[in-house]
Amino acid sequence: MGIETQSVDVALFDMVMSLSRALDLLHPAIGEHHLRVAYLCASIAEHAGFRSNEIQEIIIAGALHDIVAVCKPHSHSLLDRVLSRYDDDMADGECIHEHAEEGYHVLREFPPFAQAAAIIRFHHVDWNFGKGEFQGRLPIPLASHILRLADRLAVLPTDDCLILCQKDHIRQSIQAGTGSLFCPELVKIFEDISDKESFWLDLVSKHKEKILSHRFFGETSIRLRMDNLYGLAKVYARIIDYRSAYTASHSSRVASASELLADRLDLPASTVRLVGIAGYLHDIGKLAVPVALLDKPGKLTAEEMLLIRQHPYYTHQILSPVPGLETIGMWAAFHHERLDGAGYPFRPRQIPLEARIVAVADVFTAITEDRPYRKGMSKKDSLGILNKMVRDGALDGDIVSLLPAIYEDIHHAQELALA
Template identity: 30%
Template structure:
């Protein structure tokens, strides 16, 4: 198989994923961008330049990558353990994604306190990396303004009260000074204008292995949102690749198809776990919420120039050939074969797996259901017929616990 390369701006990739993080946290869209804009202002006034400034931007955009539930939904008693867990998980998640490894320690320590009473290790003072200190302060300011309003005097009192306790006192003085001005609050309201000028411009050349590694790293984050989706994206990608190979796909087309499959459900980060974990049938209103996730996937992935095909294939995985799918309600004339392949792989993995409302179904039952879906033009009939030829061996993969279960049922 030939290798290929794709030119990407790392900042665009991180910007896109920051949208997913905002969705996952249930916060108003733009939390990461506002935090980044504040962090950059603090850093520049502190005298930070060059690559360290870039690292502060990246850290601010991804600082909550390990957080799967909004902090305001967690009891005060549990917050310390959740903060500790999400900083460690976030550091690990970033360390596993190519090109993002350098900011792993900064994310790990972004909840440390100047007085040594923070998480996860109780680092104190200047033992806390500077990017972590800056992002901690910026994150706290963003949350304060977003929850309590843009009253400069209340904000300044908060900053100085925590100077030398939560915050680096020198950074707190800078924050106190810049929050005097109305321009600061204007920046918070329109962070994209500032970030357009200050966003890192470093471009990376990603080969096929690097692109897949990025896809796998992000897919692991997506799947970890719920125990019921553990390995879903990884398995959908595996089925997609096997079907793609069977149909003659190769080289960059196959690599991009795999990445699209890995990231097809990134939009589910914006769906409440209360809906995803509901043990009974969804109400019409709840199902309507579910139908937004391909739109969210498109919104996130379309941020990255060079991901045009990946974004399109991923976001169309719930379209149906008869036009009754979602979110665009495309008919067969507008649904490319790559999206049709992902759709089949997605349905297969979903039906054979346990869900909150039912156990995974036996293989024969799964194929009967999918045959009916193909006949009703919900799935591509011809591609499903080819999938049926390779489906039995897909269940033999040693890393798929659910498939082992079904294999035992068929013995």
């Protein structure tokens, strides 16, 4: 069996939820928005008679639907409004559909997300008394209207009183949008299922992820193959890099450099791929760091520096709960550790070779890539810095010593990966 079709025993559901959780960290107003929407979508779709694979697709759509809005810093004012109000009408000149269209384009590149992407594309289209069945001549999936309803429904509960005290009011608000905003058949389904207290208690439960996983994925959870996990890591990298104009291709470059180094160290082909995945994901914890800090021109204050330095900790927090990703999560999260123990944030006694590779690839990439405010360093200068870091006890000398011979190859591989 080729390594690409090898099963890596990571479940798609867990991978999606790890990203969904990371998205919910991004903005104070988000709370549990993605997770709640995923739960509501699944409950409505189940009662609308969707098949189990269709329910899985709509859960993925719900869990990732605002992915672009939360990752693009300038859309945060849009999110503030859309997440705090039931009514999602926009001010002049703003387009509520833009983030949905862009989300569709980002996610559909990963084939297992194609259907979820198509659902996300129309998640703000009104039912408009049946006109919302089409956009031009394009039929809009019913699942998009489920997502539309779930998305508006999810913003209604408030934290200041028991959910069961809010039930009637929320049901009335949704009822008021029947026909204009929401498909009447779906509102009817919502009314039927929301009669039960357990529907509401599940919605605010801390265990929604488990509820979703047991009820809708269970034994059938799609196991990823190596090429799928790799493709998914690439999508994640695009989302991580989306946030900062300064590091628009950093994660992808670190992945390419990590893979080439692992290959030259004669690691097995499957390990080379897994090290590449760790490279793609190493900065996923930056999703928990405010973008204003990531892009701050000029010097950071001591406190800001401490905040940024938390990101590998979050990388670990996001990846390690995914069964099957524990080791890759560790390689990724150790990329700021130093051999002399003076790195951060875990200061492990031993750093696995794969994590040392990602650490070298990260420094190499960071100092050689162009940023809007500076040019990348030359070969001579960058190798000078990397060798000094070896002498200082930070990086692994055996790995850094490979760089002079493959310097151009790494740049070539980095450009190829972006093409």
